[in-house]
Amino acid sequence: MAGKVAARKAALREKLVDLAEAQIAAEGLASLRARDLAKQAGCAVGAIYTHFDDLNALVLEVNGRTFRRLGATMARAVDGAEGQSPNARLTTMAQAYLHFAADQPTLWRALFDVEMSADGPVPHWYLDALGNLFSYIAEPLAELFPDLPARELDLMTRALFSSVHGIVLLGLERRISGVPVDQIEQMIAQVLSQIGNRSVS
């Protein structure tokens, strides 16, 4: 009996994450409403809050899925590319990041927009997913800068991730700073081809 209740609860939790993911994918993070989700899931609004502290916690679950897919996409992009130069591998991963973002802009944006309005601690598994992404970048960077202390390599990894993120973010922006995707690809290659050779100041 208890097993059945637990299974039903887990199924509802999963369903709510599925529905939230579909809603964010279709209309973006700002369109997410607890009332609409409850209606679609066939539960009371209050039932959402027995599973999640608040809507942000639900969004973090969706983002966790997105992060894992993004990590898998980047890993796939450099699978078998071990023979290429570190710059080439960095660029290949960054292009994979760009296309991931361009193909599912609302889910991608939710990764970065959720935190702005929320307070409270970030779950550990969330930071782990982000750390996992960073580890793909750190590997070719360590080849480019074999003598860089770990702390600086870590900062450089964040710096390059953030750089590519900025190029993708402003480049995909439709109205003011937007450019065609092939030009975004070119901008990424321009910057990443420069990394290496010089000592880091």
Next chain:
Amino acid sequence: MAGKVAARKAALREKLVDLAEAQIAAEGLASLRARDLAKQAGCAVGAIYTHFDDLNALVLEVNGRTFRRLGATMARAVDGAEGQSPNARLTTMAQAYLHFAADQPTLWRALFDVEMSADGPVPHWYLDALGNLFSYIAEPLAELFPDLPARELDLMTRALFSSVHGIVLLGLERRISGVPVDQIEQMIAQVLSQIGNRSVS
């Protein structure tokens, strides 16, 4: 008589931009409400729309001011630094950008957030203000890459601006990817010190 009416209209327009700027500075773009502005300005809500097509047009005016201040800040940062290396000047400007953003995060964010929800053409003077910002970056870049065709130099300028923007954006983000300002400074220097020497791929 007509002169007095025109002057009163111009004064109300100016006052509305002042009030919107103060509101965005204090509580961010999302807090802006036509009703509140009208109340503070002592006018009818409809009077706002005789001056501006919509609230976004008013935000663009505020952003125009912010862009001009930002441009002046970056120009001041490298005033008298003509003898420094192009990398040093790029880094100095980028640090000025970081501190501008850190000191007035809501006005800075409004520069990039306004367009996402809006349709319609971007005013020419707005694009000019952005182009003016880019021109400060293009100058040291042209020294680093004297043989780069103008079109690629233009892309590289956007790419570096976007890179620094990404580092500042994620670095100032409080919860998930945030780091102390001195580490943001270090990330900027790490990336910008790498630019040059290599041919652009």
